[in-house]
Amino acid sequence: QVQLVESGGGLVQAGGSLRLSCAASGRTFSRYVMGWFRQAPGKEREFVSAISGNGGMTHYADAVKGRFTISRDNAKNTVTLQMNSLKPEDTAVYYCAADLIFGVIRTRTDAYIYWGQGTQVTVSS
Numbered sequence: 001q002v003q004l005v006e007s008g009g010g011l012v013q014a015g016g017s018l019r020l021s022c023a024a025s026g027r028t029f030s031r032y033v034m035g036w037f038r039q040a041p042g043k044e045r046e047f048v049s050a051i052s053g054n055g056g057m058t059h060y061a062d063a064v065k066g067r068f069t070i071s072r073d074n075a076k077n078t079v080t081l082q083m084n085s086l087k088p089e090d091t092a093v094y095y096c097a098a099d100l101i102f103g104v105i106r107t108r109t110d111a112y113i114y115w116g117q118g119t120q121v122t123v124s125s
Helices: none
Strands: 004-007 010-013 018-024 033-039 046-051 058-060 068-073 078-083 092-099 119-124
Touching: 004 092, 018 033, 018 092, 018 119, 033 068, 033 078, 046 068, 046 078, 058 068
Parallel strands: 010 119
Antiparallel strands: 004 018, 018 078, 033 046, 033 092, 046 058, 068 078, 092 119
């Protein structure tokens, strides 16, 4: 069982930055692909970014590429999403998630087994 707790959301003006963090429980954190997803009101949950267990592979949705950076610290069981140049369309609840597969980054929501409770990000224009 893995428990995930996100933090770092908030209200920011367009062009600003936020840093989301996800703290994970469990001794096998480094085995998991960790992902960030988001869900805006009235829309389906969508993939944002993911990182492999050892941090060697990352993947980003086209909408955030070049603006967001994902990283992880396996010694601290944390994964971070640095979000720069934020846009109003980035407004959503952001979720941290864990995929138990090894060595492959997947973008489908149903591939991820464990989820956090989400943190709200609001970008004002």
